[in-house]
Structure formats: C-alpha cells, structure tokens
Amino acid sequence: MKxxxxxxxxxxxxxxxxxxxxxxxxxxxxxSVFHDGVSNPAxxxxxxxxxxxxxxxxxxxxxxxxxxxxxxxxxxxxxSRDESLNRVMVNHNICIGCRSCVTVCPFGAMGFNVIxxxxxxxxxxxxxxxxxxxxxxxxxxxxxxxxxxxxxxRAAAEKITAAQRQAIALASESH
Amino acid sequence: MALNRKIAYIDLSxxxxxxxxxxxxxxxxxxxxxxxxxYLLYNHTKQGCDPLGxxxxxxxxxxxxxxxxxxxxxxxxxxxxxxxxxxxxxxxMGGFFTPExxxxxxxxxxxKGKADKPVYLWIKNGKxxxxxxxxxxxxxxxxxxxxxxxxxxxxxxxxxxxxxxxxNLVRYANVMTGIKNSxxxxxxxxxMGSKNLKAIAxxxxxxxxIAYPKEALEYNKRFIDQITSAxxxxxxxxxxxxxxxxxxxxxxxxxxxxxxxxxxxxxxxxEPESIDENxxxxxxxxxxTGCFGxxxxxxxxxxxxxxxxxxxxxxxxxxTSQGAFCSEPDIPSLENLLVANHLVNQWGVDNLEIGSLxxxxxxLYELGILTNKETxxxxxxxxxxxxxxxxxxxxxxxxxxxGNVLAEGGIIAAExxxxxxxxYLIQVKGxxxxxxxxxxxxxxxxxxxxxxxxxxxxxxxxxxxxxxLPQEVLRKIYSSPVPYDGPLSSEHTEYIGKPWQVFWHExxxxxxxxxxxxxxHTTFLGAxxxxxxxxxxxxxxxxxxxxTPREIWDAAVRANMLERLFNLREGLTRYDLKKGxxxxxRYFDEPCxxxxxxxIGKVIDREKFEKMIDEFYEYKGLDKNGVPKPxxxxxxxxxxxxxxxx
Numbered sequence: 144m145k146x147x148x149x150x151x152x153x154x155x156x157x158x159x160x161x162x163x164x165x166x167x168x169x170x171x172x173x174x175s176v177f178h179d180g181v182s183n184p185a186x187x188x189x190x191x192x193x194x195x196x197x198x199x200x201x202x203x204x205x206x207x208x209x210x211x212x213x214x215x216x217x218x219x220x221x222x223s224r225d226e227s228l229n230r231v232m233v234n235h236n237i238c239i240g241c242r243s244c245v246t247v248c249p250f251g252a253m254g255f256n257v258i259x260x261x262x263x264x265x266x267x268x269x270x271x272x273x274x275x276x277x278x279x280x281x282x283x284x285x286x287x288x289x290x291x292x293x294x295x296x297r298a299a300a301e302k303i304t305a306a307q308r309q310a311i312a313l314a315s316e317s318h
Numbered sequence: 319m320a321l322n323r324k325i326a327y328i329d330l331s332x333x334x335x336x337x338x339x340x341x342x343x344x345x346x347x348x349x350x351x352x353x354x355x356x357y358l359l360y361n362h363t364k365q366g367c368d369p370l371g372x373x374x375x376x377x378x379x380x381x382x383x384x385x386x387x388x389x390x391x392x393x394x395x396x397x398x399x400x401x402x403x404x405x406x407x408x409x410x411m412g413g414f415f416t417p418e419x420x421x422x423x424x425x426x427x428x429x430k431g432k433a434d435k436p437v438y439l440w441i442k443n444g445k446x447x448x449x450x451x452x453x454x455x456x457x458x459x460x461x462x463x464x465x466x467x468x469x470x471x472x473x474x475x476x477x478x479x480x481x482x483x484x485x486n487l488v489r490y491a492n493v494m495t496g497i498k499n500s501x502x503x504x505x506x507x508x509x510m511g512s513k514n515l516k517a518i519a520x521x522x523x524x525x526x527x528i529a530y531p532k533e534a535l536e537y538n539k540r541f542i543d544q545i546t547s548a549x550x551x552x553x554x555x556x557x558x559x560x561x562x563x564x565x566x567x568x569x570x571x572x573x574x575x576x577x578x579x580x581x582x583x584x585x586x587x588x589e590p591e592s593i594d595e596n597x598x599x600x601x602x603x604x605x606x607t608g609c610f611g612x613x614x615x616x617x618x619x620x621x622x623x624x625x626x627x628x629x630x631x632x633x634x635x636x637x638t639s640q641g642a643f644c645s646e647p648d649i650p651s652l653e654n655l656l657v658a659n660h661l662v663n664q665w666g667v668d669n670l671e672i673g674s675l676x677x678x679x680x681x682l683y684e685l686g687i688l689t690n691k692e693t694x695x696x697x698x699x700x701x702x703x704x705x706x707x708x709x710x711x712x713x714x715x716x717x718x719x720x721g722n723v724l725a726e727g728g729i730i731a732a733e734x735x736x737x738x739x740x741x742y743l744i745q746v747k748g749x750x751x752x753x754x755x756x757x758x759x760x761x762x763x764x765x766x767x768x769x770x771x772x773x774x775x776x777x778x779x780x781x782x783x784x785x786x787l788p789q790e791v792l793r794k795i796y797s798s799p800v801p802y803d804g805p806l807s808s809e810h811t812e813y814i815g816k817p818w819q820v821f822w823h824e825x826x827x828x829x830x831x832x833x834x835x836x837x838x839h840t841t842f843l844g845a846x847x848x849x850x851x852x853x854x855x856x857x858x859x860x861x862x863x864x865x866t867p868r869e870i871w872d873a874a875v876r877a878n879m880l881e882r883l884f885n886l887r888e889g890l891t892r893y894d895l896k897k898g899x900x901x902x903x904r905y906f907d908e909p910c911x912x913x914x915x916x917x918i919g920k921v922i923d924r925e926k927f928e929k930m931i932d933e934f935y936e937y938k939g940l941d942k943n944g945v946p947k948p949x950x951x952x953x954x955x956x957x958x959x960x961x962x963x964x
Contacts, residue, residue, distance in 0.1 A: 165615040167608040168414070172387065173535060180531040182385050183421060185523035195497060196460060197631055198607060198619040258525075277539065279546050279613045280604070 153288040154229040157265070157272060159202050164282035166191055166200035170274035177273045178263075186256060188265040189274050189283070202283055204274075205252035205265035207231050213244035213253055213264075229288070230267050238262065319527045320386055320861040321345065323425035325964065326446055328439065330513050331372060331431030335446050340425065344964055345863060347955065349870070350382035350425060352408065352831035353877035354964075355397040358428055359406075360884050361960040369401035369505075370487060370512040372432035378478065378518065379426045380416030381834015385526055385610070386860035387538040389545060390836040392417055392610035394478065394495065400504040400771070401489045401512075402671070402727045403748025405885045405897060408771045409492075409506045410831060412609035413499030418476040421522030429513065438477075438517040440470065443524055451516040455485065458664040459494045466519045477519040481666025483714040484511040489727040490671035494663075498617070498633045499609070502668040504749060504771050505727070529862035537859055541839075541848060542613050548844040554616040555606060560590035562843070563637035566754060567645065570913015573755040574645045575700050576681040577744050577904050580755040581912035582645040587652045593635065596623055596652060607633065614838050622656045635659040635669075641753020642673020647680055647706050654703035658710060665714040674750035675724050675731065676709045678743055687737050694718045729896055740895075744902055747772030747890075757910050758920040759783065761816035764930045768820065768899045770881040776837060778824035782845050783810050795841060796822050799850045799867035811916055813926040817933035828874035829853065876954045879938070879946060883959065892931075892944040899931060899944060 171187035179186050189204040208214075211231045214222040221237035222244060224230070233244075240260060245253045254263045265272075267285075275285045286294075327336040340354070348354045355377040367373035377397040384391050394416040400407030419425070423444040436451040453469070454462050459481040467475050477495060484491035484507030491507030492500040501507075510516075528534050545551055553561050566572050570581040586592060597605040600621035608615035622630045635643075635655055643658040644650060662669045676698075682688040683698040690696075698705050698720075712721025723734045729748045732740035744751045749772025756763040761783045762775075769777035782795075792806045796819060806815040823841075826849055830840050833853060841849050850867035857863050857870075865873070882890075892898050905922045912918060932942065939950030951957045 162602060163604045165604075165606055165608040167610060167612050167615065169611045169613065172385070172611055173538075176387055176528050176531050176535055179525075181525035181527050182387065183523065183525045185421075186525075196464070198497075198601065198605075198633070200607075273535070277542065277613075279542065280615070 154227075155270075155285050156207065156229060156288045156291065157204060157267060157275070158284050158286055158291050159204070160282050160284065161199075161201040163280050164191065164200040164202055165280055166193055169277050170202060170283060173273040173277045177268060186263070188252075188254065188263065202274075203250060203252065204283070205231065206250055207265070207267070212247045212249065216243045216247045218243065228267055228270055231264070232266060233262060233264060235261055319529070320382055320384070320420070321863060323384075323420055323526075324423055324444075325426040325428065326424055327428045327430070328446065328448070329431045330429065330433040330437065330448070330515060333448055335448075337444075337446075338964070341963065345382065346865065346869070347873060348877055349829075349832035349865075349873050351379050351393070351834045352395045352397065352410065353828065353873060354426060354832070355379050355395055355408075356877050356880040356884070358426070358964065359397050359399070360880050361962055361964070362428060362430070363399055365887050367399060369399045369404065369407065370508060372430075372513070374399050374509055374512070376429040376506070376509050376513065376515075377426065378429070380420050381832060382425070382863070383856065383860055384425060384834045385417035385420040386528060387534040388833070388835060388856040388860055389538055389541045390609060390612035390614070390839050391834050392612070393831065393834045393836055394501065395831060395834075396493050396501045396506040398506060398509045399888065400748075401487075401508045402505040403729070403772045403897070405747050405888050405890060406771050406881050407504040407506055407509065408881075409501030409503045410776070411493070411495060411499045411501040412612070412836060413476070413495040414610045415476045415478050415495040415520060416834065417610050418474075418520040418522055420526060421524050422520045423522060423524050427518070429515065432512065433514040436514050436516050438466065438515065438519060441518065441520045443522055454516045456482065458482065459666045460497060460664065462517055463495075466517060470519065472521055475519050475521045477517045479517040479666070480507040480510045480515075481664060483665045483667035484508055485516075486714065486716050486725070487511050488667055488714060488716070488725040489730075490668040492666045492668055494666050498663045500663075500666075500668070502670065503774065505668075507666055528860055530859045534856070534859040537856055541852065541856065544846070544848060545839050546613050548846055550844040551614045551838060554838060554843070555614050557590040557594050558606070558616045558618045558634075559637040560593050560635065560640055563640040563645075563753070564590040570910060570917040571755050571758065572641060572645045572753050573744070573751075575648050576646060576677045576742065577755075577902075577908070578681070579912050580757065580910045580917065582648065582650065583912075585644065585650040587650055588640055588644045588655050592652060593618070593620075593655075596620055596656070599623065609836065612836065614836075616838065620656060622653065622660065625653045625657065627657050627660060630660060632656070632660040632663055634663070638670040638752065639673070642669050642677075643706060645753055646673055646677035647702075648700045649703050649706060651703055654706065658707060661707065661710050661714075665710075667710075667714055670752060671727075671750050672710060672713055673706075674744065674753075675728055676706055676713075678728065679709070679720065679724060680705070681742050682735065682739050685742075687739050688720070688735065692720050692735070694720070741903065744904070745773055746901065747897055749773045755910065757905055757922055758913070758917040759810050760813045760922060760927065760930065761810070761819055763901060763905060763922050763927065764816055764820050764934060765823070767901050768931065768934060770878065770885060777827055778820045779842075780816070780819040780823045781843055782841065783816070783819060785845065786810065787845055791845060795845065799871045811920065813923070813930055817930050818937060821934060821937040824878055825871055825874040826850075828878050829870050832873065832877060833857070872954075876956060879950070879954055879956055880959065882938070882940075882946065883956070886945060890944070901927075
C-alpha cells in the first residue's frame with residue numbers, strides 16, 4: 144500500500160565474535176597483502192587486541208557506522224557512505240590528511256599510513272572480505288545484517304529454554 | 319622482500335653490533351632458519367668450547383618464509399653448542415616473536431661473548447640496542463615480557479626470554495615467548511643465561527613485500543584448506559597434542575614409571591577428553607589458541623580448577639607434559655598435570671627433560687640408589703605429586719644436593735650419583751627421551767638414536783608409520799622428490815624399509831625448519847599434508863626465490879650433514895652411549911610388559927637395529943663409523959667448511 148514501508152534486507156555486514164578468536168592474526172596479514180601487496184600488520188585494517196595473560200583476543204575493525212563520526216567530522220566531505228555495499232569510504236582525491244577522522248573514531252578503526260601519508264580503513268574488500276575468507280573459526284564473519292540479531296536471539300532463547308527445562312526438572316524432582 | 323632481511327652479529331663482551339645482508343648463494347644452499355643456523359654454528363664456534371662460556375655462540379632465527387603467506391610461518395629457531403649433551407644444541411618454537419623480528423628487518427641473530435651484567439636486546443625497525451636488564455633479572459617468563467612492554471611503552475612488543483631456570487644455568491632451561499611457546503630442548507635458555515642475556519625484544523613495522531601477492535593469497539587459501547581438512551589437524555584443533563598421548567597410551571607406547579612399563583593405567587583424569595572438559599569449564603567452549611597465522615590452533619587455554627593454584631591461567635598442557643608429569647612418574651592427577659605445566663612455563667625449563675629426570679630419580683629411589691640422605695628427607699616415590707612439584711622447584715632454583723645435581727642433566731647427574739644409576743637413564747646423546755616407548759616401533763627407535771640434537775621425536779620421526787598405510791600411499795610419499803624403489807613396510811613392528819623413511823623425514827623436517835613453518839603443516843602426523851612440491855611454489859610466490867622440490871631436498875640434506883659434522887667435531891662416535899647413535903640397553907633387554915597384542919613382549923632386536931643404522935648411514939653417505947665419505951662432502955658442496963662466508 145502506498146505510504147507503508149517494508150523492512151528490506153540491508154545487505155551484508157562484518158560481524159565479530161571475539162569469543163571464537165584464536166588470536167592467530169592471519170586476518171591482519173591477509174588484509175595487508177590484499178590491499179598493499181606486503182606483509183605488515185601496521186597496514187592492516189583489522190587488528191587483534193589482546194590480553195595475553197588472560198587469553199582474551201578481540202578483533203577490531205570498522206563498524207561501517209550509519210551516522211559515522213568520521214564522516215561527520217571530515218571538514219572537506221571526503222568520507223561518505225556507499226549504500227550498495229553498506230560501507231563508509233574515503234575519497235583520497237578530496238582528503239587533505241588532517242586526521243580528524245582518526246581522532247574521532249570511537250573504535251580506533253581509522254588508521255593513518257605514515258609511509259603513504261594517507262588514512263586507511265576497512266573497505267570490505269569490495270564485498271569479499273579476505274579476513275572472513277581466511278578465518279576458519281569464523282571469529283569474523285560476513286552475514287546478512289538481519290541475520291546478526293536472529294542468531295543472537297536464538298542463542299539467548301536457548302539459554303532461556305535450558306533454564307526453563309532445568310526449573311521444570313527440579314520441580315518434578317521434589318514431588 | 320623476505321630475502322632482504324638481514325643478519326646481525328652481536329658481541330655482548332664488547333657491545334659491538336654488525337649488520338649484514340644474507341647472500342643469495344647461501345640462501346640457495348641452506349635456505350634459512352635452522353639450515354643457515356647450522357652453517358653459522360659450524361663457522362662461529364670453536365671446537366671444544368665450554369657451552370656455558372663466552373666462546374659459545376647463540377643463533378636465533380626465523381625461516382625464509384617467516385611472516386609471509388605460507389601458513390604458520392612463525393617458527394623460531396635457536397641453536398648453540400648444547401650444555402646438556404655437549405653436542406648440537408637446537409630448539410624450535412612457535413608464537414609471535416619471529417614475525418615481529420622480520421618486520422623489524424632481521425631473520426638471523428648471532429650472539430657472541432658475555433655481558434658483564436644482565437642485559438636485553440631491543441630490536442626495532444633495523445636498529446639494535448643493548449639495554450640494562452637489572453629490573454628484569456629474577457622475573458618469571460611472562461612477567462619479564464610484560465615488564466619489557468611497560469618499560470618501552472609498547473604493548474605490541476614480542477620478546478624471547480629466559481626464566482629463573484635459565485638464569486640459574488639449569489642445563490635444560492628454555493628460551494620462551496608468549497605464555498608457553500618454548501624452545502625447550504638442549505638447554506638454549508642456559509646458554510642465554512650464561513651470556514647474561516635475559517631477553518630479546520622485537521617490534522617492527524617494516525614491509526615485507528610479497529613477490530606475487532595474488533598467487534600467494536590464493537595458494538595460501540588452498541594450503542589452509544588442505545591443512546584444516548586433515549582429520550588429524552581437526553583433532554589437534556579440538557584436543558591439542560594430548561590426543562596423541564591418549565592414542566599412544568591406548569596401545570602401549572607410553573613409558574610409565576621411568577621405563578618399567580609402556581602404558582599408564584587408571585588415568586581417566588588426564589586423558590585428552592578430561593583435559594578438554596576442564597578447558598570448557600574454566601574458559602568456555604572456544605578455548606583453543608594458535609601461533610601466528612595458523613588455522614590448526616592446537617594450543618589449549620585453561621585455568622587450574624582446584625588446589626592452592628586454583629584460578630591461575632595458563633596454556634597447554636602439551637602431550638610432553640602428560641608424559642613427563644603423569645605417565646613417567648605415574649601420577650594420574652589433572653591438578654598435578656596443570657600445576658606442573660604452569661610451573662615449568664613460569665620458570666622456563668624443559669618439561670620433557672625435567673619430568674624425565676625426576677622419574678629416573680624416582681626409580682633410583684625405589685632401587686635404593688638414592689636415599690633420604692640425597693633427597694634431604696623427601697620421599698621421592700612414584701605416584702607422588704608432592705615429590706614431583708617439590709623437585710621441579712628444587713631443580714629450577716638449584717636447591718639441595720639432588721636439585722643441584724639433577725639441574726646438571728642426566729649424564730653429569732649419573733656421574734655424581736654413581737653406582738649403576740646410568741643404566742636406568744633413558745637418554746640419547748645426553749638428552750632425555752620423550753615419554754614415547756619405541757620398543758615396538760623400530761622406525762621410531764632408529765629416529766631417536768640418530769636424531770642430531772639427541773633423543774628427539776621432531777627431527778626424523780616417521781610418525782605416520784603407526785597408521786599402517788597401504789603400500790601405494792607409502793610409495794607415493796617416500797619416492798618424491800628423490801626416487802626410491804627399495805622396500806617399504808606398512809607394519810610398524812617391522813625393520814624393513816624404515817631407514818629410508820627415517821632419512822626421508824629427517825630431510826622433510828629440516829626443510830620445514832629452514833622455511834620456518836610448523837611440522838603440523840607437513841607429513842608429520844598427517845599423510846596428506848603439504849611437502850616439497852608445495853613448498854617450492856609457496857617459496858616462489860612469497861619470496862621470488864626459485865628452488866625446485868629437489869633443490870629444497872638437497873639443501874635439507876646439506877644442512878643435516880653440517881649438523882652431523884658439528885657433532886663429529888665435538889666428539890660423536892657411533893657406539894658411545896653418551897655421545898653416539900646408540901640406545902639404552904633396556905630397549906634391547908627389557909620386553910614391553912603391557913599394551914596391544916603386537917606390542918606386549920616386544921624388544922628392539924640389536925642385530926636388526928644395527929643393520930638399520932648401517933643402511934641409514936648409507937643413505938646419508940656416511941661410512942660404518944658414521945663419518946661422511948669424502949665424496950659425500952664434495953657432492954654436497956661441504957668440502958671447504960668452515961667457509962666463513964657469513
């Protein structure tokens with residue numbers, strides 16, 4: 144009907160499941176080789192942040208925010224959203240290298256390459272993220288945006304049903 | 319480019335540091351990693367030098383593929399003359415250190431002399447600095463690493479360190495990185511300690527240009543699919559190496575009560591599934607971790623569940639810990655296993671060596687060769703966790719008569735303990751055996767007897783010999799990249815064809831160690847995993863270096879021969895029980911008392927064993943005494959060694 148809106152699929156997003164991460168950093172390596180032809184994690188768009196003494200590893204990358212602070216802060220409007228791939232992109236022909244975006248990103252996902260003197264960020268490898276392709280354990284994954292919440296719902300629901308079953312079992316035991 | 323990574327010579331006595339490129343000619347001859355280390359060792363140590371004196375030279379290296387896209391390229395190699403056996407000292411570990419070293423511009427470090435006070439090396443983007451380690455000395459393995467990060471203000475620094483055992487010159491102290499990655503054999507940590515070198519810290523942001531990035535990416539994907547589709551690696555990635563201990567124990571290949579039995583009984587608590595259950599309980603369903611770039615992720619994370627150490631985080635245990643702390647001393651306790659594993663990781667000592675020597679001492683105590691006088695009243699009985707943990711501490715900190723004596727390693731300890739204690743010491747070339755019992759597997763017995771660094775399972779073990787693979791599969795594996803049309807047997811109790819298998823694996827593992835990749839990514843535990851053909855390609859795609867499979871094989875043969883030359887120079891003779899290619903008499907005289915039908919009652923047949931060694935020597939181009947024939951050295955281009963080109 145005219146005036147009614149539908150929840151169209153939003154396309155795919157990069158999801159991160161830190162509890163799965165083995166900390167191997169292959170994602171950092173393939174990212175730098177794919178984009179720059181060199182092995183050098185300092186050039187990687189994704190970075191594994193580690194608490195080694197507790198065995199905790201968290202992959203950090205661009206969230207491709209809807210209201211991206213980098214996009215808002217950019218004084219020359221070099222940063223824009225590419226809705227076709229659900230990503231935030233930098234136009235280096237316009238970018239003046241002021242690094243405001245690096246400062247403002249709440250996830251530390253905007254990098255600055257001191258060799259090329261340009262900022263850099265995740266571009267989702269134009270729809271085939273190499274970090275996802277190489278991560279066998281799926282600590283990073285590339286899924287339909289609406290599936291992210293569904294998987295989480297199911298996981299939470301499982302916990303609730305397990306608790307319910309346990310409660311029922313306990314109740315029947317006491318009789 | 320990987321090929322422009324440098325070599326640095328660091329003299330700790332004078333403080334002089336020299337940096338040089340690595341000539342392509344030597345790359346083609348020895349590739350890198352352990353192969354080039356063998357060249358450097360042969361060229362930079364004086365014959366007969368004191369392993370714990372300033373004349374010993376310590377090599378640290380990454381392989382030529384280090385930090386490139388070839389899957390699990392993080393292996394770090396350390397080499398020197400061994401303070402444990404007096405022959406080749408050589409150890410290899412995973413983790414994240416060598417990629418950082420390569421991004422900092424280096425593949426090889428050659429460390430000479432002795433600092434007059436504790437120091438550490440700080441390597442960043444092409445520069446090397448010798449720094450005061452006063453505040454690090456005395457610290458544990460992990461505390462040292464965290465303290466370096468704090469001092470230099472960078473959380474991404476990766477360090478290679480020694481713990482208290484290395485400082486105290488325990489002759490089998492580890493060089494370590496991360497929580498538990500250990501260069502654990504032959505006492506390389508003691509060599510570092512003897513040089514007053516507490517740590518080597520690295521941090522790098524220098525590009526390593528990949529020669530053909532697109533091809534390297536695609537081939538690496540294929541490589542990973544091949545590696546992770548192997549059942550053995552899927553099991554490794556779930557249960558870690560403990561699964562090997564479990565499988566081996568089930569048929570009777572695990573030495574128990576030092577060498578009295580070949581199978582541990584009533585050990586449910588330390589079976590791989592029980593260890594895994596504790597990881598799930600204390601960490602969660604995803605509790606495996608891995609080394610740099612590796613998709614096998616064979617290392618478990620755990621917390622100690624009970625007792626005085628409850629709640630403490632560590633990683634492992636590997637099957638070596640199950641053997642050294644459970645089956646050999648016969649202690650079927652999970653808490654004991656996890657605590658002992660934690661202590662050796664923190665103090666930096668070889669789990670395999672320390673557990674093996676304590677179990678030997680337990681047998682000597684049982685026999686009355688050691689008494690309460692030598693143990694200072696400690697009841698050193700089989701089955702006693704208290705005794706095991708106490709002895710680990712006494713050895714690492716050299717407390718008491720026995721702790722101090724065992725810290726010297728088996729050969730010296732046997733001389734000090736006296737009587738017939740040496741007869742019970744399960745070692746080759748002064749290095750204790752893994753927990754595995756090789757009496758029913760002649761191929762494995764040949765492997766430990768002839769391994770270059772002393773008794774060892776990672777230098778030439780044809781582990782797939784236990785799988786009873788069909789003839790055609792064996793033929794396919796063992797007749798490439800060099801032809802072989804001799805006999806091959808699928809039967810693990812046989813002696814036929816085994817010398818060739820051991821020779822083939824010796825070269826396969828050397829190649830892996832030169833390239834700097836992990837043995838779980840080659841024909842070690844899985845028959846379908848990559849080897850020479852694949853390496854030729856990944857080497858080209860990543861570094862641009864063109865080497866045929868045959869050329870890689872030849873380089874491995876050459877490097878193995880150089881290790882042999884070093885050992886011969888330091889006194890290896892074929893039949894010497896302390897420095898030769900020989901096994902303890904118990905392998906020939908005491909039949910297996912437990913295990914499967916084709917294991918029970920087995921001993922190694924002395925005559926057939928010596929024939930195997932003869933045949934093995936022939937493949938290597940050695941005479942009956944184990945010395946290379948002149949034409950062998952000429953063919954390998956080793957007739958002018960030491961050649962001092964680097």
